Amino acid sequence: MQEVLTQETLSTVELLAIPVLPLIGAMVVGLFGWFLKERLSHWITCTLVIASTVLSIHVFIQVMGGASFHGNFWTWIISGDLDIPIGMMIDRLTTVMMMTVTIVSACVHIYTIGYMHGDPGYSRFFSYISAFTFSMLVLVMGNSFFTLFFGWEAVGLFSYLLIGFWYQRETATVAAMKAFIVNRVGDFGFAVGILAVWYYFGTVEYSKVFAAVPALVESGVSLSFLSWDVSAITFICLALFVGAMGKSGQVPLHVWLPDSMEGPTPISALIHAATMVTAGVFMVARLSPMFEYSEVALAAVVLVGATTAWMCATIGLVQNDIKRVIAYSTCSQLGYMFVACGVSAYSAGIFHLMTHAYFKALLFLAAGSVIHAVMAEQDIRKMGQLRKYMPVTYVTMFLAALALSGIPPFAGFFSKDLIIEATAVREMGWVSDVAYYAVISGVFMTAFYTFRMFFLTFHNSDRVPAETKAHLHESPKVITIPLIILAVGAVLSGWIGVTYLEMGELGAYFDGSIFVLDQHNPLMKLQVLEHDHGQSHFWLENGPLILALSGIGVAFLMYFRETKYPAMIANTLPRLHTFLLNKWYWDELYEKAIIRPTRHLGTWFWQKGDLGMIDGKLIHTGIVDSIKEAAARLRAVQTGMVYHYAYAMVIGVFGFLTYLMLNA
């Protein structure tokens, strides 16, 4: 049942090949890994993912030239009114995501060859990351809420499997469970949102839903939810956004993301920095035609994003685990992206998503290279002066740190700057004011914690334990080459995005794939401001840069050489320091407020329900025993005597006869 609505020059075979190639790799290596061994396993998966990357770039170029694709390939489910096709919607937004996902994935595949070498689960790991790539591509390429949901759940599954990859470690399995369970909370909202979409629109295809949104808003349909009257579109958007909060690690569902660092570092780069966690941002941008019509939902997006951006940045200031610093930074940067989407600067959000993917993946992979060198040590207090041993890692990580801090001309500068400016000019009352102060103070903190981590690792004093020292060396080429590739992205992607793709311009690159109401459009206001020379925009334009530089400066003063300042500050503000070190006590709060009561409830059900009723009176001695008894009786009836059998037949006939005569 092939039904192609519009198609200009894009080949369906090519489009299908992009997700299917990694899937083939995952299945072959997953099923026959025991036979293929390390060498063939990584050759097969890497080749297929690189092929998929090349095709994605090809599609990207074609779409730049004006091609697009909206169409269905197969019918997945038909049940009553519910008709779910499998199809694709390929436009400029999709292709940016496809390219980012496949490039980062390819780099991570290659990097893994070196990083996981000798691990007993080598083939399994490759199978998982290829399957993850497939799921992520389905998520971004699909044309309906159901393909989105399929990809959404599948990436969650592979995230779970990969966090718990070293399943012998208890901390890893606990972290995997935590990630999965916290995501359940988000996915519940997401599923409710999708059902609401189907309920109100009768279809789950993006294009049809988007076309019907204005009519729904016009009609003013509302529903009462927990005695709160809310318009249908707001309800749908908020429910869907709960899913995005779970997947993208936004407060208060962010607790799983730092813990997910228990997984091997390549997947921290791929899943928990560059791709899966950005799915929420992608979703909001993809559904811009819906979010635009709900002021409440937009305000919620801004508030959640700003809170996360600020709060996770404060936590990042004091963490000592190299991966956790980067993880909190990821939460914080995802907050920036949501702020961008909330202030209707979706293109800025996606732009930041793209640049962030490169430099954050680079940061993680470089951190992995460091961890690899210092014998799996992750505490930055036990590092220092590593630049002497690992020059390539040092340089690439320096570039990534500059990009994250937002120093021109590196990638992060362009995208982050755009977000902050957009937040400044968008007038949403107190919401955008709060958000503006949160994100601008976040810039300072970002620069500070990034360079704190960087200096402590590569400069400062040499605190590496003696037994590790003999082992210190630069990582092999399969690790450094992906670092260099990503470094190119971290340096250039922002500049390319602004200069060639014009992501920051009004009505340029994303025109047609992202929808913004004119009265919301912050980019439009920015353009007006640019031509208005009546007042000074010095702070608006240069504030972020000044704050970033001062953040780096403070970090330089405190951490470039070993100084007394860090300990001094911690001793002056002991409460604040402990508060931040303990991550605002979120985990403790959940432990007390949710986990313990749930455990108690579970124990109660187990004791009363399972042991008491199912194993006890109701099922076991009740139903089961009575059936057993019935069976024994029926067995006793079967005496083996012919006359008993004949008697049963005769009784049967006359019983039926009587019944018929009485009822006739």
Add this chain to the structure above:
Amino acid sequence: MANVTFPFPFPANMEILLPEIIIAVMAMVILLFDLFVSKEKKQISAWLAIATCIAAAITTVNVTGSESMMTFYGFFVQDYFAAFTKLLMLAATVFGIILSLDYMKEETNIGEYYALMLFALLGMMLMVSATNFITMYLGVELMALSVYVLVGYQRDVLRSSEAALKYFILGSLSSGMLLYGISFLYGTTGNFDFNLIGEALANSGDSARTATLVGMLFVLAGMAFKVSVAPFHMWTPDAYEGAPTPVTAFMSVGPKVAGFAILMRILVDAMPALEHDYVTVLLWMAVLSLAVGNIAAIAQRNIKRMMAYSTIGHVGFVLLGLIAASPEGYAAILIYMTIYLFMTMGTFAIIILMRRDGIQGELLDDFAGMSKVRPGYALAMGLMMFSLAGIPFLGGFWAKFAVIAAVIDAGHLYLGLAAIMFSAIGAFYYIRVVKYIYFDEERVAFNFSDNVLMKATVALTSIIIVVIGVYPDPVMDVCRMALAGLV
């Protein structure tokens, strides 16, 4: 039925009888052949019987046209429905012969054995092509007499003879009931032909209602015995246990297909006017069969007895299709029978493989730990058991799904729910077999025979069950098409 005067003219369309003629002739040839060959060559009669079935199957397909055709002055009909059920019975016979190859090798006069199987097959084929009670009764008795002898074939084994005798005595009683019912219907309508009886009953009004109902009930009871519907099922466990295992396999499929096929013809052609009445009777029969089959099986330790109760339970499910009294219901019966054929044959093939060095291999305990010694057979047996229990995505699930969906569509929601409940109870004893195979320690040494055809049967049936389970549409479409001759 035309008025026929002596001397009979040569009947038209005789070629549609060709499959039956082939079987009748070959059965007699095998009987004679057996007398003239040495003991070592007697196995040839088995191959002859298989060849006969294949030839009959090919001719059946060839002589069947899209129009239903009659011969013997309207006594015999050949249509899609008859052809499809005949193919099922031919397949059951071929499987039965393959299962017998090793099992019966040591017996004397095995030519007789295969000839009897062919005669039973001939009887069944006559039944499904019957257009009236006379042809039907002829087929029923030919089938039943052959099967009585087959059950008691191991005459020096006590339980085999005992089973045969019980089956024969009770079978005679049921034949009496059947004839009694037919005579009542003849009395009220003056006809034996199904269609003419149907017309007469539709036009008769209430004048002879009591007599008609008595006739209907006795006919149903007589047929219910043949397909082991409770409360006429009591012979089943004893006969299944006592009979040689290949015969058990054969009689749990062949006569059931024939019986249900002719029941469908009778109900559709002769009794549409009595639908309300026969549905109430069948409803109770179905509930009783489901209950007896699924509950009593739990208490069994002998797998052949367990399979007997399993048959009773499955027959209860098939009755749901008759109760639905709709084309969907009848199609569901054909689907059920098709899938049931493969499940049963696969299961019995494995049971027969279990017989070794003086061990009957019929007790549940004998299966303990099979997965460690023969993982392939263990997997096949596991698949069969899950399929019989109706676990998706195996064939048995669709069989149950089809009948339950049909009966709920026909408005018998509670019956559908009851069937699902009994199916859940029944799942226990099927899965218990899997538990013995996979989770228990080996108790007696396994020493399977290496007959290639048996292995092929196990593999083929397992694959078919899985394929139908994953992609049931083609089989369902064929079954719906086969109904063209009936409704």
